[in-house]
Amino acid sequence: MPEIIEELLQYLRGVWLKRRYILIATWILCPIGWLYVSTLPNQYSSSAKVFADTRSILKPLMRGLTITTDPRQELDLIVRTITTPDNLEKIARASDADLSVATPQEFQTLLGEIKSGISLKSANRANIYTVSFDGKDPQLAQKIVQGTISVFIENTLGEKRLDSDQAQRFLDEQIVEYERRLSEDERRLADFRKENAAFIVNNQSSYFRALEMARDRLEQAELALQETQTELESAKGQLSGEVDIAVQSLSTIRTDYDQRIEALQINLDELTVRFTDNHPDVVETKRRLESLTEQKHKFLSGQADSGGINGNPVLQELRATINRLTSTVAAMEVRKSKYAAEVDELQGRLDHVPDIQARLTGLNRTYAITKDKYYELLNRKESAVMSDKVDQSTDSISFRVLEQPRVNSTPSGPPRLIMLAGVLVVSVAVGIGLSLGFSLLSPVVSSPGSLKSTGIPVFGVVTATENSGLQKWEKRKMRIFLLANSALVVLFTVFIALNTNQSWHDALFVKGLGG
Known part of the structure; x- marks a missing residue:
């Protein structure tokens, strides 16, 4: 354990001796990073809350007569697919954001910005959904949120109607198919009975x-x-x-x-x-x-x-x-x-009876299965038609906007203070890494213990006196290091102040450097 501590102290001494690389890294990276963070465009956020009411009085009354679906699953599906290209185009057109672009490339860029900035998620289990968007324009953010709400509601109701229509069309196709198969089975069974009437006694006894x-x-x-x-x-x-x-x-x-x-x-x-x-x-x-x-x-x-x-x-x-x-x-x-x-x-005719009876049993079984499926499809079709009528008479899902989207003049991002501090921490870490690297490439003896690994015997330690000038040089380097860091802290404070005061930030960076 003492050897490990001694080795760590040796590394720290090496970093301290090469501390000039910390100053170089921080003074190069920090101003560039802080200036970049300060020039980032403001992000404005707009949000709204929508309540989806899935309660219906007719559903308990029509239970067993109509096809029941889970509205929450439908809502979850719409939430997961809200950022598909088709829905993004609907949102862009509903919010009139497509009017600000002139070329297909710009339109695709706009769709990418909408996809990256939009968020639709469930707030809790009470079917309350939060719609939010972060963008550069507060007016556009509010319109996109409003357009997303419209697309969300339209897709939910339209998807249900589309599912109902598709289900009825599918049932109609299957009913026609099974009706044809049922007719063929009936004709095949009748022909078989006619051809083998002498071998078929009745349907009850063998x-x-x-x-x-x-x-x-x-x-x-x-x-x-x-x-x-x-x-x-x-x-x-x-x-x-x-x-x-x-x-x-x-x-x-x-x-x-x-x-x-x-x-x-x-x-x-x-x-x-x-x-x-x-x-x-x-x-x-x-x-x-x-x-x-x-x-x-x-x-x-x-x-x-x-x-x-x-x-x-x-x-x-x-x-x-x-x-x-x-x-x-x-x-x-x-x-x-x-x-x-x-x-x-x-x-x-006894020798031919087993084969005839087996074939007759197979035909009867096929006919019975086809008939059961046919009547089951008819029942499903009636249930689907009744479900459609129930949906037309009353909405299975009704929406209420609890919080309308607003235009926020105060930016919601980016988190510049955190990013400024992050730039400082990264710069210091880079400087420490450089100092450690150079100390390992060109090691400096800072204590008698550092010579143990070389195998050179240590006979004594000579302390630098004040007359040698080494102490003055070390004090001068320390003052330069402290002054440089103090100036860096002051510069960091200035950037924090400028980014905290929104009017100064917009005047200096957005209009000045940005323009």
Whole structure:
């Protein structure tokens, strides 16, 4: 630590010994810098405050029916884009600043001055915006601030109307596009259904479910047919039994056939005693006997049909039942054949069904998505139209100028006192740097400790006496240094006084040196 302190002291001694460079730097840089600062043109500031009221009674009432936007985001966007070339041109024309220029180059220079001097920022979260401008002309500063306010308000309201128009145009284009796509999807779906009508059962059940239902119907039809056929056979059996009973009741009646049958029977018995069954007489007698028996049976049946069996209520009901069951069986056989053909047809197309159903599902999905988007766009369009009507009936953002821009005759800048002091500090720093640099380039031994780094032994220290003249020379240099610095301080004070008094400053620098 002592070595560091000693080294710092050595540097300070070197700067002090080369202090003439401080005087040279300060006396060269300070007057030039102070004169430059004093001749800087005055800057006049004008400012205003604008309040943007984003409150609206209709917004809470129309919530959910209209498109809601955040007015603060719109205002922030306008604030960030206020210095774009288009807006700067609007401000220049609104403030009549463009009348003071004659060439495009001068106009671009004017736009650069407006961009560098204008400021638009939010003062707080209460939507209060401060507009300010710093320029050489107080009248022009006030006009530019007023023009900036006008452009800010117009851009905010115009941007909202532009956004609304663009949104409605975009929605109209999308609605037309989705309407075309919806028509194409409907036509494509209808054509597909028409081409594959045999494979598409309905929109509710699958093809496999339809095949299963067809098989169930066929099974039920077969079962019902078997039951009806069983009932028909049973009815026919009952009718046959009833007829036999009726015929047997008529068999007790004596006819001419009975006597002849009895005579043939006696003759047959006698022949069978004498001859074999293959004897021609035996065979002829049996044939005649069977013929007479058959004729008797037919005679009795005819008698039964004409003699009152048909009038039997039981037989009539049985015949009616048989007729009804016969018709039912015929109808059920037709139904069974139809169901069987339907099952065979569905079964034959079963291999093509998965692909058809997959394609149909895809078409239905595409159609449903397009339809949903179409109706959603229609709803958005209605919301946009209603929002536009709400904006037309009442402004979503209203502006009030809280502080009007004023013409300030007192300059707001530049900060000459600070700049004068800065020039002095920089000049002294440059002088110290020069002194340190020259002391390092041509070092001077100022103490015995400075010789330690050289390795030269120190045997003693000789003090300069008054007779040597060194003390007088050092005192003379000190007086010159102090007088020069005092004169510099006086000159600094003069410049401060001149720049503080605005009338003297304008008369001396603006009109004198500037003219």
